[in-house]
Amino acid sequence: MPPKIKISPSLLAADFANLGESxxxxxxxxxxxxxxxxxxxxxxxxxxxxxxxLEAIRPITKLPIxxxxxxxxxxxxxxxxxxxxxxxxTIHSEACDDLETSLGxxxxxxxxxxxxxxxxxxxxxxxxxxxxxxxxxxMTVEPGFGGQSF
Numbered sequence: 001m002p003p004k005i006k007i008s009p010s011l012l013a014a015d016f017a018n019l020g021e022s023x024x025x026x027x028x029x030x031x032x033x034x035x036x037x038x039x040x041x042x043x044x045x046x047x048x049x050x051x052x053x054l055e056a057i058r059p060i061t062k063l064p065i066x067x068x069x070x071x072x073x074x075x076x077x078x079x080x081x082x083x084x085x086x087x088x089x090t091i092h093s094e095a096c097d098d099l100e101t102s103l104g105x106x107x108x109x110x111x112x113x114x115x116x117x118x119x120x121x122x123x124x125x126x127x128x129x130x131x132x133x134x135x136x137x138x139m140t141v142e143p144g145f146g147g148q149s150f
Contacts (some may be wrong), residue, residue, distance in 0.1 A: 006032040008066055018083035019053075020060050033064040036086070043095045044099075051077075051084045058085030066090055068116060068137065075102035082109035090114040090137050093125045103132040126140065 014022035023034065036054060040046040054065065066088035067081050074091040079089060089106035093115055096102040106113040115126060116137040122137050126133060 008033045010033040010035040010037055010038055012037045023057060023061050023063075027061060027063060031063060031086070033066055034061065036065050036067045038067055038069050038081075039073060039076075042072045043092065044070045051080050054081065054084040054086060064088060066114070067111075068094070070116075071095060073097065073102075075105040078102075078105040078109040078111070082106075082111050086111055087110040087133070088114055090116050090135075092116050092118065094118060096123060099125075100129050100132060103129055107132070 006009065007030065009026045011111070017060060026034070034057075037046040038050055039046045039049050054067070058065070066089040067086040068090045069077065069081075070092065071077070072095050074089070074095055078089055089091070089109070089111040091099075091102055091106070095098050099115070103113040103115070110133060112134045113132055114135040114137060115129070115133050116139060117123065117125070118139050126136065
C-alpha cells in the first residue's frame with residue numbers, strides 16, 4: 001500500500017490577525033500537519049515569523065508543526081524552535097555550511113530532520129546524509145514568497 005499523502009497547509013497563507021481561527025479551520029478541513037515558514041531576509045528576500053509566533057500557536061493545536069527554515073545556518077535555531085513546540089525541522093542544504101551537523105542538531109533537539117530542495121538543486125546533494133534525513137521537501141518554486149505559480 002502506498003504511503004498516505006499528508007496535507008500540510010502553510011500558515012504563510014493564513015490571516016495573521018486571526019491565526020487561531022485559521023488553524024482551527026484547516027484542522028476541521030482535515031489537515032495532517034501545519035507548515036510554518038521562517039524567512040530571514042538573507043537566505044531569501046522576505047522576512048516572516050519566528051519563535052514567538054510558534055509559542056503563541058502551539059497551545060492552539062495538537063497537529064505536528066513543520067518549521068521550514070529558509071534562513072542562513074538554520075541549526076543555530078534548532079533548540080529554540082524545538083522548545084517552542086516544533087515537531088519537524090526542515091532545512092535547505094544551500095543554507096548550511098555543514099548539512100550533516102545541521103540535521104544532527106535537529107535530531108538532538110528532538111525534532112524530525114528534513115531537507116528542502118530548491119527547484120535547481122540536484123537530489124544528489126542528499127546522498128551523503130541520507131541516513132540522517134526523515135523526509136524531503138521538493139520545492140516547485142524558488143523559496144521566499146508564498147502563493148507563487150508553479
